[in-house]
Amino acid sequence: MTTPDSTEPPAPPGRRERKKAATRRAIADAALTLFLERGYDDVGIREIADRADVSTTTLFKHFPVKEALVFDEDADQEARLLAAVRERPEGWSVPAALCDHALRHRVPAAGGDPRFTAFAELVARTPALRDHLQNMWLRHASALASVIAEECGLPADDPACAALAHFALEAPRAARGQADPRVAVVRAFDLLEQGWGAQARRPEES
Structure with a gap:
């Protein structure tokens, strides 16, 4: 055969x-x-x-469940998230790639796609949808941590990779309610960038 x-x-x-x-x-x-x-x-x-x-x-x-009617592309979302890390431009750090992904797919821009803005506003004012969306994103944390470890040559169970994945997925929620959520997301990722850079520079433990 x-x-x-x-x-x-x-x-x-x-x-x-x-x-x-x-x-x-x-x-x-x-x-x-x-x-x-x-x-x-x-x-x-x-x-x-x-x-x-x-x-x-x-x-x-x-x-x-009713909430799933609003979020019908969970697998596609994860694929795009992992691709943001794997296919990031040369010279980009992992936090920079994840920040760009969050700004393009999770936080509407002023003057952007009106349907995406309306969708984001619907989610923001509906507690059941906010919780479902966050739980949906956090389901991707393990897969994201594995890809970060793979890209950075670290062990698959490295706790720093797991932490970066978790906080990167949480960042858009932390920006909710801010005067300019996109600026807030960038500031959150700036903090992650600094922490990740310090982790990368840390000498190996003997």
Whole structure:
């Protein structure tokens, strides 16, 4: 039996997979539209299912909890997060790469994409969504710590890598409520940069 050539592109998804993905996207789009129109707490599951033209049973097959309707790209988020470290420009430190990622994907900019700004405001004013979002990001801490260790030639269980991963993921929450959240995020990462630099310069223990 021959082994498939690893250089060949993956086979395109079949009809069933495409239909499933389209249904999931339709549900998520319907939910976000309703949430932005009326607020997260004032929209029911039945309304979302009706807007997406699916049954509530189908909805829950794709999204087991209501909060997940707002955050339907968890795996993609982690992939982008890890790529920010692995594919950072030459000369960039890990904290600098993670700061850039946070500013591009977690903190809206003045005059930026209005839909992203509206989404961020929806999350900010809804406690259930704020908690779900933070828990979602912190689920990536272990994978991020491993990539940081790999990129820096440190042991996989190095506590400094775990600490950097955790605090980098927490930084946007620490900036919440500040007059300029983006400036606050940059200041938080400046602190992480200084600490990480000191860690890198620390002589090895005998």
